Amino acid sequence: MHIKNISIYEFENFVLNSPIGNYYQTIEYATLMKENGYNYEIIGLFDEYDNVHAVSLILIKKLTKFFKYGYAPKGFIIDYFDKDLLQEFTNKVIEYYENRLVFIKINPEIAIAEVNSKNGEKSYNQNIEIRNNLLNLGYVKLKDNLYFESMVPRFNGIVNLKNFSINNLNKNTRNKIKRGTFKGLKFELADQSGLDMLYSFIKKKKNKDALYYKYYYKAFNNSRTIDLFLVSVNTNEFLVNAKKNYDNEEKINLDLADNLISNCSEKNLKIKMNSDKKLLAYKNDVLEALNNSKKGNKLYIAGALVVKFKNRVNVIISGYDKKYKKFSPNYFLHYKILDYYKNYYDFADLNGMTGDFTKDNPYRGLNEFKLGFKPKVYEFIGEFDLVIKHNVYKYLLRHGKLAKFFNKKNIKNKL
Numbered sequence: 325m326h327i328k329n330i331s332i333y334e335f336e337n338f339v340l341n342s343p344i345g346n347y348y349q350t351i352e353y354a355t356l357m358k359e360n361g362y363n364y365e366i367i368g369l370f371d372e373y374d375n376v377h378a379v380s381l382i383l384i385k386k387l388t389k390f391f392k393y394g395y396a397p398k399g400f401i402i403d404y405f406d407k408d409l410l411q412e413f414t415n416k417v418i419e420y421y422e423n424r425l426v427f428i429k430i431n432p433e434i435a436i437a438e439v440n441s442k443n444g445e446k447s448y449n450q451n452i453e454i455r456n457n458l459l460n461l462g463y464v465k466l467k468d469n470l471y472f473e474s475m476v477p478r479f480n481g482i483v484n485l486k487n488f489s490i491n492n493l494n495k496n497t498r499n500k501i502k503r504g505t506f507k508g509l510k511f512e513l514a515d516q517s518g519l520d521m522l523y524s525f526i527k528k529k530k531n532k533d534a535l536y537y538k539y540y541y542k543a544f545n546n547s548r549t550i551d552l553f554l555v556s557v558n559t560n561e562f563l564v565n566a567k568k569n570y571d572n573e574e575k576i577n578l579d580l581a582d583n584l585i586s587n588c589s590e591k592n593l594k595i596k597m598n599s600d601k602k603l604l605a606y607k608n609d610v611l612e613a614l615n616n617s618k619k620g621n622k623l624y625i626a627g628a629l630v631v632k633f634k635n636r637v638n639v640i641i642s643g644y645d646k647k648y649k650k651f652s653p654n655y656f657l658h659y660k661i662l663d664y665y666k667n668y669y670d671f672a673d674l675n676g677m678t679g680d681f682t683k684d685n686p687y688r689g690l691n692e693f694k695l696g697f698k699p700k701v702y703e704f705i706g707e708f709d710l711v712i713k714h715n716v717y718k719y720l721l722r723h724g725k726l727a728k729f730f731n732k733k734n735i736k737n738k739l
Contacts, residue, residue, distance in 0.1 A: 325412055327420040330368035330379055338368070338379045339401050340634065346433045347549070347633035348397035348476075349381050356543040357383050360536065362395075367420070369402075369413045378402035378413045387426060387729060391716060394425045398476070399432025404454040414461050418712050426717055428710045430463075431476055435702040439479065441695050444681040446703060455705055463708040477676025478706055481699030485637075485666040490659065497655055497696030504555075504656030506569075508562030508613075511660035514552045514627075516541055521554060522627035525643030537629065540640070544631055553664075555626035555657045557648070563613035570606035577603050626653035630661060635670040637661075658697060674699055 330338075332351050339345035347353060354364045362383040369378040380400040387393050402413055417428065434454055437446040459465060468478065490498055514521075519541055523534040544550035580596040616623060628642035639661065644653040662672050674694045678687045685691060695701075711717045720726045 325369055325371050325377065325416060327367050327369055327416045330366050330376065332366065334368065334376055335366045335379050335381075338376055342401045344399070344404075344433055345401060345634060346398045347544075347631050347638060348433075349379075349401055350633070351381075352543045352547055352549065353397065354381050354383070355546075356539055357397075359539040359543070361385065367417075369409075369416060377409060382421075382428065384425065387720065388725065391426045391713075391720070392424060394421060394428035396428055396430045399430040399434070404432065404434065404457060407457055410457060411461055414463075414710065417710065421712055426711075426713045426720065427464075428712065429707060430710065431707045432705050434705045436705050437703040439679070439681075439701040439703055441681055441691075441701050444679070451705065458708055463710050466707040466709065468706050478704050479677045479679045479701060480704065481674040481677050481694045481697070481701050483662055483672040483674060483697055483699045485662065485669055485672055488662050488666045488672075490663075492698055493659075494696035494698065497659075500652035500655040501659045504652045506562075506565050507609075507651045508558040508560075508565065509625075509651060509653060509656045510556050510558050510622075511657070511664075512554055512556070513664075514554045516545070516552070518552050518554050518627065521624050522552060522629065522643070525625075525627050525645060526641050529641065529643055537641075540629065549632045551630045551632070553628050553630065553657065553661060554624050555644070555653050555660070557616060557623045557625055557651065559613060559617040559619070559621055559623065563610070563617055566606060566609035566613045570603070570610050573599065573603045573606050623648075625651065626657045628657055628661060630665075632665075632669065636673060637665050637669050637671075638673040639675050641675075654693065655696070662697065677701060679703065 336351065339349050351366075354366070358364060362385050364384065365382045367380055367382060368376045370376055378400060380396045380402075383395040383397065384392055385395070400413065400417075402410060404410055421428065432454070434451050435449070436451045436455065437448045439446050455465070490501065493501075516538075519538055520534065523537055526537075527534070541550055541552065577596070577599045580592070580599050584592050584596050624645075625648040626642070626644035629640040631638045631640055639658070642654065642657060644657070658674070665672060674697065677691050677694055678685055680687070681691065682688075709717070717726075
């Protein structure tokens with residue numbers, strides 16, 4: 325067998341038919357990364373009859389003035405259980421890049437465990453054997469991280485869309501979705517013109533400029549595999565709902581006041597006090613709605629990018645205007661996204677979570693938000709380096725150059 329460049333058609337066909345095919349291993353992602361300073365190659369392993377047995381997008385970038393590394397995003401597309409094939413491909417890749425790259429980093433999209441989100445216990449599956457296969461072939465296993473220190477998240481929440489319903493969600497999540505509806509939130513599919521609005525909600529989340537997301541949208545929009553969603557407040561509808569609730573509660577409150585005069589008891593007093601609280605809250609809603617209506621009939625407050633691939637949708641990034649946090653726009657947005665796709669796709673990837681399910685987790689709020697949509701949480705196999713130039717790799721490792729290059733701040737700039 326031998327390695328050679330593969331046509332886009334052969335590459336896409338192989339990825340689409342592989343159980344581990346993913347949107348990172350696409351020409352669209354290659355195009356995006358080329359705009360962000362990477363060169364790329366698409367390679368395949370062919371036998372003597374020109375049949376292809378494995379493929380991969382390889383992104384290439386300089387590590388130092390003299391050395392480059394490769395990155396196979398979400399790993400090579402190969403049957404990792406076929407030890408002979410994996411060994412053959414590994415050897416041929418090393419031969420193919422021996423004069424050009426120091427190593428190739430991979431992070432295969434292979435789930436090795438399902439995680440119990442209540443206690444963090446992991447139920448490992450047969451895919452754990454793949455880790456041993458890679459180690460036996462000399463791949464260097466990098467440190468497993470609980471949080472977001474690696475190139476891609478090691479833990480993801482996956483929602484089964486085939487039985488998705490608001491009734492199956494966490495009670496707190498359901499309440500926040502209903503709150504957003506009451507506040508007059510509206511969900512819409514936007515076009516490229518909405519990217520600047522989206523960026524205003526996400527610019528502080530990652531060290532990426534607006535141009536990066538424009539490239540992202542352009543790369544995947546050529547194949548119609550990306551959607552941009554925005555959430556707005558219909559200020560008129562919010563005002564009507566707020567006034568209606570206030571008027572209804574005011575009538576109830578007056579009746580309770582009369583009842584309290586004629587029948588004063590601790591129970592009736594508590595009921596009246598609860599009504600007072602509701603009335604004050606509804607009054608504040610009316611005032612807020614009046615204030616918002618002065619800004620226009622429609623205010624955009626949240627948005628998200630979603631990539632569609634095979635039978636799954638992937639929430640790439642989302643954000644919202646923190647001034648409208650009490651509108652629960654992020655809950656409303658994600659519910660609407662899942663509901664939008666449920667009849668057309670099987671699964672939705674909510675993107676990264678952490679593997680820390682304790683109360684001390686600094687990302688506890690993020691975890692709880694995503695867990696409210698009742699996803700299954702999976703641990704993936706993690707990162708490996710396929711070392712090609714061992715002496716150079718050891719030198720870079722020993723002098724801290726790899727740690728410096730791949731620390732989280734640098735990764736934000738490079739990826």
